Amino acid sequence: MTTYWSLGEIPEDFGPSAITIGKFDGVHIGHVEIIRQLDDISQTRGLTATVVTFDKHPAALFRPEAKPVEITGMARRIELIEHAGVQTNLVLPFTHELAALSPRDFVTTVLITALHAQVVLVGHDFRFGAHAEGDVQMLRALGVELGFDVILIDDVSTVNGQRVSSSQIRVLMGEGDVEAAGALLGRMPAVRGAVVHGAKRGRELGYPTANLSQESTGLIPADGVYAGWFTDDGVRYPAAISVGSNPTFEGVHLRTVEAFLLDASLDLYGHVVIVEFAARLRGMVAFDGIEALIHQMDTDVLDVRKVLSL
DSSP: EEESSSSGGGGGGGOOOOEEEEEOOTTHHHHHHHHHHHHHHHHHTTTTEEEEEESSOOHHOOOOGOOOSSOOOOOHHHHHHHHHTOOOEEEOOOHHHHTTTTHHIIIIIIIIIIEEEEEEETTTTOSGGGGGOOOHHHHHHHHHTTEEEEEEEOOBBBBOOOOOOHHHHHHHHHHTOOHHHHHHHOOOEEEEEEEEEEOOOHHHTTOEEEETTTOOOOOOOOEEEEEEEETTTTTEEEEEEEEOTTTTTTOOOOOOOOETTTOOOOOTOOOOOEEEEEEEEEEEOOOSSSSHHHHHHHHHHHHHHTTTTT
């Protein structure tokens, strides 16, 4: 897959193309279905399948305090889009200049001049242009005028009729229901980050953990203890994962993700790793003393083995 990071990088002879546009946060099963349809249409019509997305959520520009945490970081999002089968990914910098483009100017500048679009796939609630003034009806009118087809994509729903959306995934992750979130994502929720030095309390308790940097990317689930997987340099290890500020110890305020690798002892400091959440074992609890904490950690590791069928 070829990824362009601005309109200026796109060659003049690009396309003709079939395009879908969106934030694609999470690249969940609904997004994957859109990309599948895009790929089918592209192959049928001999077009270049192209996803247009953005380097940040619009709220990051206009209301930073309301910006939702990304379900996946940009690097992982690009990997997932490529895995779904796209030929080209355009990541537009979401700037004040882009946000100020009228619906017509957005279409002519991005879709026609840069990408030579012949087909545009969008959902029923698609909005575009300054102040989100453009809608599907306007896009269709512009398509008739400028020579591209607009194809509406139905929402993807789960077996119980629930609409698959990034918002719903965020709700489930906030509840710690990583299994339900994983069903909507089509894979286990995960965070990616560098392993950093922690307080080393786990080592003193017989459970040394790999602590992820505060700059890690990906949506972290609710505080608690989880069964999951830890991947370093392509090698995957079963892990007991703790999320929270560790209420048993005083003076710990930062919310951290730390993983105890089962049956492995590695020097991981500085490594960029992936932590996947398979199931929630329990909430975060303040224990009355170290012995009670160690006993619970012993139980947690046994539970991880059961959940992961080890």
